[in-house]
Amino acid sequence: MTTVPEPVVAAATVADLVGDRAADWDRAGRLPEEVVRKLGAAGLLAAQIPTAHGGPGWSSLDNGVFTARVGSLCSSLRSVMTSQGMAAWTVERLGSRAQATSLLPRLASTETAAVAFSEPQAGSDLSAIATTVTIEGDALLLDGHKVWVTAAEHADLFLVFARYGEGGAVVVVPRSAPGVRLRRRSDPLGCRAAGHADVWFDGVRLPTDSLLGDGGQSLSLLVTTALTYGRISVAWGCVGILQACLAAAVDHAGRRHQFGNPLAQHQLVARHLADLWSAEQVATRVCEHASRCWDEGSPEVVTATVLAKYVSAGHAVRAAADAVQVLASAGAQDGHPVARAYRDAKVMEIIEGSTEMCQLMLADRALHRR
Amino acid sequence: MTVPSEQAVSGTTDGGDAVQPELLRFLSARTGRSWTTDTDLFAAGGLSSLFAMELVVHLEQTYGISVRGTDLRLENFRTVRRMAALVDRLRRPTGDDGA
Numbered sequence: 362m363t364t365v366p367e368p369v370v371a372a373a374t375v376a377d378l379v380g381d382r383a384a385d386w387d388r389a390g391r392l393p394e395e396v397v398r399k400l401g402a403a404g405l406l407a408a409q410i411p412t413a414h415g416g417p418g419w420s421s422l423d424n425g426v427f428t429a430r431v432g433s434l435c436s437s438l439r440s441v442m443t444s445q446g447m448a449a450w451t452v453e454r455l456g457s458r459a460q461a462t463s464l465l466p467r468l469a470s471t472e473t474a475a476v477a478f479s480e481p482q483a484g485s486d487l488s489a490i491a492t493t494v495t496i497e498g499d500a501l502l503l504d505g506h507k508v509w510v511t512a513a514e515h516a517d518l519f520l521v522f523a524r525y526g527e528g529g530a531v532v533v534v535p536r537s538a539p540g541v542r543l544r545r546r547s548d549p550l551g552c553r554a555a556g557h558a559d560v561w562f563d564g565v566r567l568p569t570d571s572l573l574g575d576g577g578q579s580l581s582l583l584v585t586t587a588l589t590y591g592r593i594s595v596a597w598g599c600v601g602i603l604q605a606c607l608a609a610a611v612d613h614a615g616r617r618h619q620f621g622n623p624l625a626q627h628q629l630v631a632r633h634l635a636d637l638w639s640a641e642q643v644a645t646r647v648c649e650h651a652s653r654c655w656d657e658g659s660p661e662v663v664t665a666t667v668l669a670k671y672v673s674a675g676h677a678v679r680a681a682a683d684a685v686q687v688l689a690s691a692g693a694q695d696g697h698p699v700a701r702a703y704r705d706a707k708v709m710e711i712i713e714g715s716t717e718m719c720q721l722m723l724a725d726r727a728l729h730r731r
Numbered sequence: 732m733t734v735p736s737e738q739a740v741s742g743t744t745d746g747g748d749a750v751q752p753e754l755l756r757f758l759s760a761r762t763g764r765s766w767t768t769d770t771d772l773f774a775a776g777g778l779s780s781l782f783a784m785e786l787v788v789h790l791e792q793t794y795g796i797s798v799r800g801t802d803l804r805l806e807n808f809r810t811v812r813r814m815a816a817l818v819d820r821l822r823r824p825t826g827d828d829g830a
Contacts, residue, residue, distance in 0.1 A: 454799060454803075455799065455803065456800065575800060577804070578804055579780070579783075579803065582803045583803065658792040660785040660788040663782075663785045664781070726781075
């Protein structure tokens with residue numbers, strides 16, 4: 362088994378691996394394959410995979426802090442981590458023991474995975490999923506079209522959410538299976554290098570044990586299960602965006618002089634710094650709460666992850682705008698960390714449950730529960 | 732979130748009898764409403780599927796079970812009686828994980 366680095370060592374490793382190249386990756390729209398594979402081989406794309414399955418077995422809190430570190434360097438790479446972690450969690454939660462034993466060690470080392478939810482007519486309303494899986498003799502048949510699949514370009518496996526009879530199912534599909542076809546999504550607004558693609562599954566025939574846990578679960582529970590991991594991961598990624606914006610704004614406001622004083626001594630600029638620091642602190646605390654709920658097995662984890670995602674994404678959007686404002690022309694250049702953060706943060710308000718969907722869920726929590 | 736709690740309620744002596752009152756107390760405490768063992772929790776005006784996931788985690792932590800695979804059907808969580816039956820079934824020792 363590969364020796365797994367501790368969180369602190371892992372954070373230094375990933376900083377070395379990314380270096381100052383994130384802007385180039387963003388402009389090119391691609392992450393180097395070797396970067397993804399190196400992190401994967403170290404078990405760091407999905408660090409909560411249990412040690413019993415060959416993973417690092419980190420707590421949600423340790424993984425969250427690490428996710429934020431990666432997010433502060435490169436949101437595209439963090440997006441690939443979110444996909445891998447969500448795939449691993451879905452296997453751990455929905456798969457049989459045999460499936461977990463087969464798949465999780467691979468996801469902790471050599472293989473990458475992408476999770477396919479959205480379709481042309483199924484975004485926030487995933488009950489409208491039209492992709493179907495049927496059983497034909499000793500095989501299953503998968504037909505459908507998924508869009509905006511994050512990390513698809515790097516994926517060896519797809520976890521595809523589909524209709525199965527009256528219920529739902531998650532199907533594990535090798536990228537190499539006949540009938541699988543990808544088309545790259547070029548030039549997205551943010552997380553440009555995260556390998557987004559649309560994926561077609563045209564009459565894909567697979568063994569029936571490709572259904573996680575035999576399928577037939579409630580589609581809403583399947584989606585909620587996967588997104589609980591996805592939301593907390595995205596929320597921690599937003600903490601990373603906030604860390605990067607705060608660092609850039611503080612550095613610039615301390616060095617740049619106007620009207621004979623550092624920008625930081627101008628009160629209207631200082632207000633932006635206060636807002637940035639407050640946003641980073643609030644997002645961190647709400648993410649820590651969600652991770653502690655996860656690690657303690659509290660039922661509150663489900664709502665806490667929605668809250669963390671909602672709060673962190675909103676703060677990231679506003680704080681990234683503040684950071685661009687503080688840096689002004691210095692930050693208004695494609696390739697600058699705050700310009701990248703400005704675009705990446707907006708995407709965080711859309712994925713893994715839009716801000717509006719989170720608001721509906723939180724309103725339901727407020728209305729119906731103590 | 733994956734590992735059932737060490738403080739899980741013992742499943743060896745009380746069978747399913749203690750599960751229903753505990754679940755009714757949990758639901759009442761979380762929702763501020765009273766429920767019966769056969770009330771459809773997810774019928775119109777009831778609880779969300781998000782809450783169903785909270786029930787999954789609660790059952791796992793309280794009763795030391797693991798709800799996985801095909802057991803993740805909303806039908807298993809629709810009433811207190813069905814949840815108690817699920818707990819009772821998953822507490823029985825088997826050679827497999829039920830998935």
